[in-house]
Amino acid sequence: MIVKMLHDAGLRSEHAYLGAAASIGLSxxxxxxxxxxxxxxRADRWGIFVGEWAPTFFGLGLALANYERTDGEQLIDSQ
Structure with missing residues (x-):
């Protein structure tokens, strides 16, 4: 699972949310x-191209937040 690999590599939901906010500013x-x-x-195309990164980062942030929440629940259940 890609989300698990990203989480294991140290990427957290906050990082993805920061990336989304940064991509809006960069757009x-x-x-x-x-x-x-x-x-x-041409300017409009550049702005739209970079602006389309934000929803991707927000979606990734939500997936990581969900994984972090369920991973934490599994740790509590196993104790």
């Missing part, structure tokens, strides 16, 4: 930078 920054150097259509 705005990339749009502004691209808008100054290129045309509006």
């Amino acid at each position: 705005l920054a990339s749009w502004l930078a691209s808008n100054r150097q290129e045309n509006l259509e």
Whole structure:
């Protein structure tokens, strides 16, 4: 399971949520930078491309939070 592998590697739900928030800011920054150097259509594509990372990170954060909650419950049940 990918979520278990990521959790075992040290990735926590808070990290994924921070990545989502950062990608929203990065989306705005990339749009502004691209808008100054290129045309509006190209700037919009860059902003949307980077902005689509946020839902992925939020989903990953939810999956990790769910795994962390159920993993903690299993530890309590086994004691």
